[in-house]
Amino acid sequence: MMQKDYLSVLDARDEFAELVQSALDLKKRDRSGENDEPLKGRTLAMIFEKSSTRTRVSFEVAMNQLGGRSLFLNPQDTQLGRGETISDPARTLSRYVDCIAYRAFDHEMVLDLARNSSIPVINALDDLEHPCQALADVATIAERRTPRGLKLAYVGDGNNVCNSLLLACSITGIDISAACPEGHEPDQGIVEDARRLASRAGSRCDVLRDPREAVHEANVIYTDVWISMGDRDVEKRLEAFSEYQVNSGLVALASPDCLIMHCLPAHRGQEITGEVIDGPQSIVFDQAENRLHAQKALLLALLR
Ligand code: CP
Ligand code: NVA
Numbered sequence: 001m002m003q004k005d006y007l008s009v010l011d012a013r014d015e016f017a018e019l020v021q022s023a024l025d026l027k028k029r030d031r032s033g034e035n036d037e038p039l040k041g042r043t044l045a046m047i048f049e050k051s052s053t054r055t056r057v058s059f060e061v062a063m064n065q066l067g068g069r070s071l072f073l074n075p076q077d078t079q080l081g082r083g084e085t086i087s088d089p090a091r092t093l094s095r096y097v098d099c100i101a102y103r104a105f106d107h108e109m110v111l112d113l114a115r116n117s118s119i120p121v122i123n124a125l126d127d128l129e130h131p132c133q134a135l136a137d138v139a140t141i142a143e144r145r146t147p148r149g150l151k152l153a154y155v156g157d158g159n160n161v162c163n164s165l166l167l168a169c170s171i172t173g174i175d176i177s178a179a180c181p182e183g184h185e186p187d188q189g190i191v192e193d194a195r196r197l198a199s200r201a202g203s204r205c206d207v208l209r210d211p212r213e214a215v216h217e218a219n220v221i222y223t224d225v226w227i228s229m230g231d232r233d234v235e236k237r238l239e240a241f242s243e244y245q246v247n248s249g250l251v252a253l254a255s256p257d258c259l260i261m262h263c264l265p266a267h268r269g270q271e272i273t274g275e276v277i278d279g280p281q282s283i284v285f286d287q288a289e290n291r292l293h294a295q296k297a298l299l300l301a302l303l304r
Pocket of ligand 1: 051052053054055056125133263264265
């Protein structure tokens with residue numbers, strides 16, 4: 001039984017494998033044209049403080065395909081933009097809609113919204129985690145390989161995407177090595193949780209400095225932008241990450257059949273070269289597609 005909310009990958013610790021399988025089953029069903037509208041009459045409200053292409057569109061399309069509706073709420077057009085305390089719209093929206101997806105700058109705001117809502121709240125990305133992304137990522141890996149025992153190397157910023165991936169891989173039994181520059185390591189509390197989960201699953205969770213060491217024998221290389229939404233100090237960041245580009249030289253050090261992943265949006269020529277992201281080992285558009293199937297699995301688990 002899922003928790004009320006999905007704010008962190010940890011909220012679905014016990015259901016994670018089931019959600020991954022459900023996403024892949026829904027993908028097959030989608031292609032077969034079956035559509036039984038299980039969320040008919042249900043509404044998802046989406047509050048996005050930051051830009052989005054994949055998360056917003058995949059949630060909207062997921063609700064449509066499941067027979068429900070979605071409402072996109074730009075904080076600028078609502079009283080939130082004028083400083084309304086998050087707990088008041090939380091209590092109000094709980095009386096209108098069935099679920100809220102929230103993309104926020106501050107993880108505390110997501111917690112606050114969830115605490116004050118009587119309906120499920122989904123973290124659609126904040127400064128600490130991107131749990132919807134990690135669900136689609138593990139589904140994308142599971143679609144191609146048996147996940148348990150694989151090695152994933154994450155190269156770059158120890159950000160929201162990295163944090164959720166550490167948890168998701170460690171729950172699933174995928175060895176994860178994150179190579180991050182000094183001062184840009186993943187969240188320490190999350191690393192500790194991930195290590196506990198990894199030891200239960202019989203896998204490893206390592207945080208290193210050297211990208212070459214991280215990608216050694218890796219079956220998947222994953223990277224994300226060097227400058228996330230809300231990050232400052234662009235010049236300092238570009239300098240800190242200059243040795244962390246995923247390029248053909250780095251990919252050559254991994255397992256020969258290594259898959260390349262990126263949550264998108266990507267900056268070709270910064271964290272990844274065009275040659276690698278558009279090359280034959282890249283599965284980034286399957287990964288992007290699977291956001292849709294993973295959102296459906298999640299919505300069904302929370303709303304049914
Ligand atoms: N990967 C991801 O969350 O993309 P968007 O910012 O486009 O939603
Ligand atoms: N780390 C990135 C992910 C975007 C999907 C950001 O937070 O901007």
